[in-house]
Amino acid sequence: MITVTKDELLKSGAHFGHVTSKTDPNFRDYVVSQKNGIDIINLDDTIDRLSKALSFIKSVVDRNGEVLFVGTKKHAKDIIQQEADRCGMFYVVERWLGGTLTNFSTIKKSIKRLQSLEKEGSSLYEDLTKKELLMLNREKIKLSDQHRGIKDMKRLPDVVVVVDGKN
Numbered sequence: 001m002i003t004v005t006k007d008e009l010l011k012s013g014a015h016f017g018h019v020t021s022k023t024d025p026n027f028r029d030y031v032v033s034q035k036n037g038i039d040i041i042n043l044d045d046t047i048d049r050l051s052k053a054l055s056f057i058k059s060v061v062d063r064n065g066e067v068l069f070v071g072t073k074k075h076a077k078d079i080i081q082q083e084a085d086r087c088g089m090f091y092v093v094e095r096w097l098g099g100t101l102t103n104f105s106t107i108k109k110s111i112k113r114l115q116s117l118e119k120e121g122s123s124l125y126e127d128l129t130k131k132e133l134l135m136l137n138r139e140k141i142k143l144s145d146q147h148r149g150i151k152d153m154k155r156l157p158d159v160v161v162v163v164d165g166k167n
Helices: 006-012 025-030 043-062 074-087 104-118 130-146
Strands: 016-019 031-035 038-041 067-070 090-092 159-162
Touching (some): 025 031, 038 043, 067 074, 074 090, 104 130
Parallel strands (some): 067 090
Antiparallel strands (some): 031 038
């Protein structure tokens, strides 16, 4: 299993937290000090919690569980997509669709619609006007963007990892 060292965290700048005035009061236990108005985070606690999270995800994956990575912010999109592809798991990097987890049957219907639109030689495209073809193509592009990382997901994931969430 991968272990993260304190030097790696320091080099990546993980010890820098938020501006002191915007820090959540519940987060105070993890702040070691402040420097130039920015909180400095305790890296020992970070390494401990990170190793617990890694061992949990490893145990889920060892039981053939599925992980859904969610990172919709601009700076997290590329990394989430690359790493999820690398480990063969699912991801959401565009807007989070409401009901993705709670109303998964509707999401599966939408994915089926996308798959039917992606079949180029299907009877769906026969005898259509140019305008209808453009509308179907626009719908296909929209659905493929929305369901890019979850298109092959057959069931709900066992773990959801949210990167850089607001709440």
